[in-house]
Amino acid sequence: MTEHVEHSTTSVVTSSQWQNISWVLLDMDGTLLDLCFDDHFWQSALPQVYAEYHQVSMAEADAFINRIANEKYGSLDWYCIDFWSQQVGFDIRPTKQTLTHLIGFRKGALAFLKWLKHQGKHVVLATNAHPDSIALKDAQTDLSAWVDHILHAHDANAPKESANYWQWLHKKTQFIGEQTLFIDDNDHILDAAHNAGIGYCIGVNTPNSAAEPKTSRYPAFDHFQELYPPSI
Numbered sequence: 001m002t003e004h005v006e007h008s009t010t011s012v013v014t015s016s017q018w019q020n021i022s023w024v025l026l027d028m029d030g031t032l033l034d035l036c037f038d039d040h041f042w043q044s045a046l047p048q049v050y051a052e053y054h055q056v057s058m059a060e061a062d063a064f065i066n067r068i069a070n071e072k073y074g075s076l077d078w079y080c081i082d083f084w085s086q087q088v089g090f091d092i093r094p095t096k097q098t099l100t101h102l103i104g105f106r107k108g109a110l111a112f113l114k115w116l117k118h119q120g121k122h123v124v125l126a127t128n129a130h131p132d133s134i135a136l137k138d139a140q141t142d143l144s145a146w147v148d149h150i151l152h153a154h155d156a157n158a159p160k161e162s163a164n165y166w167q168w169l170h171k172k173t174q175f176i177g178e179q180t181l182f183i184d185d186n187d188h189i190l191d192a193a194h195n196a197g198i199g200y201c202i203g204v205n206t207p208n209s210a211a212e213p214k215t216s217r218y219p220a221f222d223h224f225q226e227l228y229p230p231s232i
Ligand SMILES: [Mg+2]
Pocket: 027, 028, 029, 030, 031, 184, 185, 186
């Protein structure tokens, strides 16, 4: 209880703002779920499997993956399991499967989802993740039980970094921008959401619980309790 009251004094979204918010759009990786799974996969597990598969050094494997990641950053390919499997020369799904123990909610995320449901908000999972990644994470967390819709970039054929994604999402949900809150750990994506008229854009300070906190140009938080006062 003490912890809850302490957090409520620095609420990132105020009670009166919450009363105005009807739609809540939530990113998955690094926002609802701990990014330690994804960081570990891309920075450690995948280069290791690539090095073994192609019989090259770890440095060469890192360089290959980083080069493609830099070229494709912010595009749909960057998030696409099929694209990456094609690039590295093997299916990357089994490697992801070996790391499922790292998949989990960020601090307070599940309680926040339950609170949103109780409040009757329209809750949308708005993610760039490939449908197979969503399925893998849902199998571990049952995340889909707490959202009304999963509207992912592969269905939109456009990443959240692009205006096309937001036009597509608007057609699907008919959200009213001024009454919509969006949370994402990527500032470029928050910029696109802001440009699309989303009224409340919130960043994340600690997407990966095992890494140093980062800074956002947007109002941001660590624990989900910082987002909602207990009095509502
Ligand atoms: Mg994210």
